[in-house]
Every structure is written in C-alpha cells, then in structure tokens.
Amino acid sequence: MSKMTAVFLPGNKQVEVRAVPVPEIGPDEVLVEIKASCICRSDLSLYYGNAVISGGDSNQFVCGHEPAGVVVRVGEAVTEFAEGDDVAVYLGVGCGVCHHCRTGHFYLCAKWKCLGFTMDGGNAEFLRVPARNLLRTPKGMSHLAAAISTDAFGTLFSAARKLGVNGLSRIGIWGMGPMGAAGTLAAKAMGGRVVALDPIAERRDFARSLGADLVLDPRDASAADQIREFAGGEGLTGAVDCSGQSVAHNMALDALAPMGKLALVGEAASTTIKPSDQLIRKQVTVFGSWYFGIDEYADILRLIETHAIDLERLATHTFALHEAETAFRMFDARETEKAVFVR
Template sequence: MSQMQAVFLPGNKQVEIRSIPVPEVGPDDVLLEMHASCICRSDLSLYYGNAVVGGGDATGGFVCGHEPAGTVVATGKGVTEFAVGDRVAVYLAIGCGVCAHCRRGDMHLCPKWKCLGFTYDGGNAEFIRVPARNLLKVPGDMSAVAAAISTDAFGTLFSACRKVGVNGLSRIGIWGLGPMGSAGVLAAKALGGQVVALDPIAERREFASKLGADLVLDPTDPQAAQAIREFSGGEGLTGAIDCSGNTAAHNMALDALAPLGRMAFVGENAQTTIRPSDQLIRKQLTVFGSWYFGINEYQDILATLSTHRIDLERLATHTFRLDEAETAFRLFDQRETEKAVFVR
C-alpha cells in the first residue's frame, strides 16, 4: 500500500503532517490527485480545537481541507459519469442521498451528513477519496486554484447574494473583507448590485476596491454610517451580508438597512446582541443565516464566473506546499493572507 502526506489539525494550534495510506476507492467513489486545496476561516476552529462544523466528531482526527480541487485518477466500479483525467472540485457535504434535503441538493442540511475536512478525510493531502456524486466538474480553462475557490468562498457568497436578492437595483453592504467578503464583492457585482464593503483593515479595503467595490469604508470610522446613508441615496441598503461574525457589524448592518431589506449572516458567531424592535420589527427586515450552497447551484456559479470573466485566482494571495502547512495556518490565522491555498 502506498503512502501519502496529509495534514491534520489536532487543536492547540498544532499542525501535523502525517504519512497515511492512499485511500482505496469503493464502488461509488473516485480517487483524486489533489492540485489545490484552500484554507478557510472555519478550519481555524479545528486549529484552535473548538470545531464549529461537524459537532462532537470534529476533533481533528480527519485530514483537514474542505475546499479541494484535483484530477480523477481512479474510479470505483459503479462510477459511470466521471472518468480518469476529469478535472473537478469537490462539494463538501456528503449526505445520505435520499432525505428531502439531499434530494433538493442541500446535502449540507442532511441530518446524517459528513463534512469533508471535519468528519470525513479532506483535501489537504496528496490524494482524496470522495463519492462520485460529490464531484463538481469544472471547465477545461479553469485553474485548480480557481476551482477550489469556486466552492466554499465564491459559492457560499454567490448563494448568500442570491438569497439576499441582489440585482441591478440593489445597494448591498458587505461587512468583513477576508476571503469570504472579498468573494462576496465579486458575486454581488456580477449579479448587478452596487456594493459598499467594510473592514477595519486598510489593506483589505484596498483589495476590495480593486475587486470592484463601489465604496469601501472603515466600520470603526464614526462617519461610516453617514457615508452608507449617502451611498444609498438616503434610503438605506436593500441588502447586507455579514462575513465578520462581529456584533458591532451585525448592528451596523441592521441599522443601515432600508425597510424590507434582507440580511444574511455568514460569519460564524455563537452569540450576538441586536435590538429587534428598532432594527427588525419596525423595518420588517428579513434576516437569515446562510452557509455554503446547494449542489444544484453550482451550474449557475460556473455560468456567473464565465459570463462575467471573474478571475478567482485573484483571491489567492498566498500559495503553499503541504509541507509548509504550519506556516500557512499561522499566516492565515494572523490575517496576513486573503485566500491561502495548498498547491501541487
């Protein structure tokens, strides 16, 4: 049995590179050779040892990495729709396949789901084994890095933008300009919205400007709320997306929304305090959580990327080899990077 290198996050900011057997494919599985696998904010919950995804089973005992892309190198006997050589990204939720959520394409809502990189071996390795039904075929001219970013980063924000109802008349605020918020700027612009992007870190605001944000603001600037009002013609925002998980941002966004506005919570936060009477009830806002995307949305995600010629590689400010994993997670944790990607 041949061995491969794989990255584990057992907690306490430990990063372990172990040699483990290359997985064998079952009848409905494929084996991918990995070419790109992104680091994500949610990985840091494993890195610290307080996993937010996957419940009690997510204790760092699985290969991490839930945003992988690679090439099919082996297929199980029952696999008919994919072949060796296919270039693919991987949908992170492995569902039961038959519940109402799975059949709708929302495998991440399946009560029996397993999550790549948390409760199922993920992509920060030389190879990964996944069920063929989790493969997302990508166009020939899409790089592996772009394919990996098209899943959790762009896909999540595309889905959130859609739920917020972004269109050509929208005035959208995006709070938190890490990789998620940055992808949100790209998605909201592609769907036709005017975008104000907010983050206390100057480099992140500059980056969002380059990605097409119409206005960037430091949310800690006392003038910021007034600037949003002016940006929205005095009427308030039609939509807001919080990628920061920050209570001050939640409140600023709710305050900035116009009556009947819609807000998606994307950034993780176990607890927050808001003022329902002023912020929700009187304005009749719709506020909801959004994470990841339905696998049935991926076709539209690819179509949007290609129609608007969106170069997702721009979000990958840092690339690393697997053996540099410790540095990669440290820099990502310190917010020194936008999307950090393992490549090979």
C-alpha cells in the same frame, strides 16, 4: 500499501504533516488527486481545538474542505465521471436519499459528514469521496480557481442570490477577508452596487480593486451617514456580514432600508441586536447562509465565465503540503488572506 502526505490539525495550534495510506475506494466512490485545497477561517476552529462542525474526533481526520483536482480512479458503479476529469468537491456528504439530499442540500442531511471536519478532507495528495459530490469544472479553469469557486465564491454567490441582488440593489458587505472579497465579486457581477467595510486598510484597498463602489472603515464616525448617502437616503436593500461580529450585525441592521435583508455568513456563537427597531418596525429579514446547494454550481460557473471573474486574485499565498505549519500560522496571524495548498 502506498502512502500519501496529509495534514492534520490536532488542536492547540498544532499542525501535523503525516504519511498515511492512500485510501481505497468503494463502488460508488472516486479517488481525486488534489491539485489545490484552500485554508478557510473555519479551519482555525480545528487549529485551536474548538471545531465549529463536530461529530467524532476531528484529530483523526485529514483537514481541508475546499479541494479541487483530477479524478485518478473510479469505482465500478461510477458512470458519469472518468479518470482525467477536472473536478472540485462539494464539502457535504449526505445519505443521498433524504429530502435535503435530493434537493441538493447535502449539508442539511441528518446523517451528513463534512470534509475536513468529520471525514477526511482535501489537504492531502489524494481524497476519496462519493462520485455524487464531484463538481465538474470547465476546460480552462485552473485548479486554484476551482478550489476557490466552492466555499469562498459559491457561498457568497448563494447569499447574494438569496438577497435577490440585481441592477437596482444597494448592498453592504461587512468584513473584507476572503469571503467578503468573494461577496464583492459576486454582488458586482449580479449588477449590484456595493459598499465594502473593513477596519484593515489593506483589505479596503483590495475591495476597491475588486470593484466595490464605496469602501469604508466601519469605525469611521461618518460611516453610517456615508452609507445612507450611498443608498439614496433610505438605506441598503441588502447586507452581508462576513465578520461574525455583533457590532457589524447592528451596523448592518441599522443601515438596511425597510423590507431589507441581511445574510449572516460569518460564524458567531452569539450576538445582541435590537429586534423592535431593527427588525419588526422595518420588516427586515435576517437569515443564515452557509455554503450553496449543489444544483447552484452550474450557475456559479456561468457567472464566473460570463463576467470573466478572476478568482485567482483572491489567493494571496500558496503553499506546499509540507509547509502546512507555516501556512496555518501565517493565516492565523492574518499575514495572508486566502491561502491555498497547491501541487
């Protein structure tokens, strides 16, 4: 049986690169040769040993939930994909027949599994997935861009769409890591004006280069006043938090105009807010936004193409699979932003 290289995260900041069998596929499955697979901040929960998505022993699964590559084998029941197709992969594998699966939200399925967390993921040479999880990518899109187009860009596209971003929107984005940077690209492409906030100067500079209209250090005593002036005096129409920090939640809620909306994207186990002043009196909507419906991917690609969005700019470092220990150590230390395994 042939072997492949794969990356595992057993916890306690341990990274193991193992030789494991190339998976066999079933009738409705495909085998994808992985060409690019991103590291995400949520992967650090596996790296530390406190997985944000649980179900089974995560130590036994190949990590990685943002892969893209080429179909190299198809099951006998697969008719819509063929060997040689360029694809990205949708991270949630559902039952396929429940209400949530049939509306394109596989990750809401009661029986769902998640690439890299509760089933084998994409930080490997090959990946086995159901054909229904493939996202066909267009000619000319690199595998690197395709991998970034899913969790990083796709998640923030979906959040911006839920906020109703348009040419009249005034959007604040807290946290300019890879997700916040992707959110800046998405909101700008949809026509919104964006204020980007991050305490790290290099991230603020990057946000400015991506087209943010105003860039602020949230610790600046004048930041709230500058946001109010940017938003025309009344407040932001929408906000996105990618930091997962309670201080950011409060700052965003305070900055919202009446009837504004806040999308929570950054993972957080708990937070403290002031519902009466921040929500009830202003009729503000707060919602969680995690990933995207699979039916949204066509629009995600359309926005990328129409606005010539260069997703590769978000990848600051690339690594080979055998460099996984270095990749996760640097990512954990914030010595990289979006880091991607490439082959």
